[in-house]
Amino acid sequence: MTAPMATHRFHVGDRVQVKRTNPAGNPRTPAYVRGKSGIVTALHGSIDNPLDHRGIYPPLCSVLFPVRDVFGGISRDTLSVDLHEDWLAPAGA
Amino acid sequence: MTHSTQAAHGHMQDHEAHVLAVEADLEYWRTKRLEPRVLQLHRRGVVTLYDLLRAAAHISAPPIAASSAEHDIEGRIRALEDALDDYIRGIGLASIDPPEHPSVIEDTRKERGDYDDFFRIAKPHHDGTLDERIARLEHELREYQRLLQVLMHALLEKGVVTAEQIERQRAFLAGRGAWNGARIVARAWVDPAFKQALLTRGREAVRELHIPPGRLGKLGVAENTATLHNVVVCTLCSCYPHDLLGDPPWWYRDDSFKESVVRDPRGTLAHRFDLPLPESVEVRVHDSTSDVRWMVLPRRPAGTEGWSEEELARLVTIDALVGAAEALSPASIARTER
Numbered sequence: 001m002t003a004p005m006a007t008h009r010f011h012v013g014d015r016v017q018v019k020r021t022n023p024a025g026n027p028r029t030p031a032y033v034r035g036k037s038g039i040v041t042a043l044h045g046s047i048d049n050p051l052d053h054r055g056i057y058p059p060l061c062s063v064l065f066p067v068r069d070v071f072g073g074i075s076r077d078t079l080s081v082d083l084h085e086d087w088l089a090p091a092g093a
Numbered sequence: 094m095t096h097s098t099q100a101a102h103g104h105m106q107d108h109e110a111h112v113l114a115v116e117a118d119l120e121y122w123r124t125k126r127l128e129p130r131v132l133q134l135h136r137r138g139v140v141t142l143y144d145l146l147r148a149a150a151h152i153s154a155p156p157i158a159a160s161s162a163e164h165d166i167e168g169r170i171r172a173l174e175d176a177l178d179d180y181i182r183g184i185g186l187a188s189i190d191p192p193e194h195p196s197v198i199e200d201t202r203k204e205r206g207d208y209d210d211f212f213r214i215a216k217p218h219h220d221g222t223l224d225e226r227i228a229r230l231e232h233e234l235r236e237y238q239r240l241l242q243v244l245m246h247a248l249l250e251k252g253v254v255t256a257e258q259i260e261r262q263r264a265f266l267a268g269r270g271a272w273n274g275a276r277i278v279a280r281a282w283v284d285p286a287f288k289q290a291l292l293t294r295g296r297e298a299v300r301e302l303h304i305p306p307g308r309l310g311k312l313g314v315a316e317n318t319a320t321l322h323n324v325v326v327c328t329l330c331s332c333y334p335h336d337l338l339g340d341p342p343w344w345y346r347d348d349s350f351k352e353s354v355v356r357d358p359r360g361t362l363a364h365r366f367d368l369p370l371p372e373s374v375e376v377r378v379h380d381s382t383s384d385v386r387w388m389v390l391p392r393r394p395a396g397t398e399g400w401s402e403e404e405l406a407r408l409v410t411i412d413a414l415v416g417a418a419e420a421l422s423p424a425s426i427a428r429t430e431r
């Protein structure tokens with residue numbers, strides 16, 4: 001079900017930024033994290049999901065975002081969103 | 094559902110809330126599951142609207158229940174909830190994919206109007222007094238059920254599915270459900286090796302409980318600790334490990350829940366679910382996708398030392414599986430069973 005982890009471009013702990021647009025990528029990437037930066041917390045490999053995807057998407061990472069970075073405010077709660085790597089770019093610290 | 098993991102029905106506290114829940118669920122299942130399916134089958138020429146007209150001649154109109162005269166409000170609401178369960182189970186049966194016409198979920202989403210409001214099926218307004226709303230639901234449910242029966246008849250008549258496939262699907266649907274989730278949690282509480290396997294390998298681990306692991310993407314398990322409380326949402330649709338855990342709570346599909354839980358997780362838990370959490374606990378929202386479908390592993394309640402897995406599983410509600418509640422305490426379960 002899951003391809004080897006070696007295919008991942010990112011590592012747990014990497015700081016990444018979600019692209020604002022990615023026309024070729026999975027359209028079901030939540031709008032609220034686009035353009036936001038977070039930390040990779042888990043690698044899921046490339047997930048074969050024939051019911052839902054046309055073809056194989058790039059490997060998937062869980063990325064953790066502070067709620068306050070996404071929506072403002074002072075909350076110290078967090079949002080964990082699973083994103084395909086083609087949506088992610090390295091972000092400066 | 095022989096093993097309901099929802100807290101036992103006490104006396105019905107809030108009629109309005111029950112009616113609202115039936116309205117929301119009924120329209121969800123009609124506009125997102127049944128009718129898009131009917132339209133899709135018609136477009137592909139598998140079962141056309143004309144096949145349905147022919148089939149309708151074989152299905153007598155359901156009798157008009159004398160419930161309004163026989164029952165009080167609470168009895169009528171319960172009857173509606175039971176009929177709704179039947180309807181939902183029936184849609185599950187009508188959703189078997191014939192091998193020569195496999196449907197892609199993406200197509201269904203398009204058909205359901207998930208991507209484009211233009212394709213959305215209109216929902217009626219539910220307003221008026223409680224009595225009027227109940228009467229309307231009784232009427233609508235009868236009509237919706239009839240369409241479902243006609244569709245089933247046409248599917249069988251045209252040989253799209255066989256009676257045997259339907260029986261197999263019925264057995265499959267009856268065997269799954271939130272009870273699976275409760276058993277998984279209870280095993281994880283008593284068996285550290287199982288818990289480790291569950292957290293790292295997800296659905297592969299559940300085979301040891303003789304639960305079919307299913308095939309809907311990867312199962313993510315988010316463990317609650319003394320300093321971390323997890324809650325699951327799917328902001329884009331309603332991804333959930335359905336194949337493993339059955340249906341999520343009805344409000345999981347509710348847009349107001351999705352909207353508020355990502356913006357204000359702590360406030361949503363406190364105000365909407367009466368689950369205030371101390372500042373020392375981080376609240377983490379997992380936005381599920383169809384690739385990784387998340388469930389929450391709640392904390393084992395205090396005072397359950399030496400309990401059997403079966404007893405422990407009864408503490409796990411479907412709300413706890415998505416993080417909208419903690420597992421029940423031994424005291425609360427004693428109250429509901431008295």
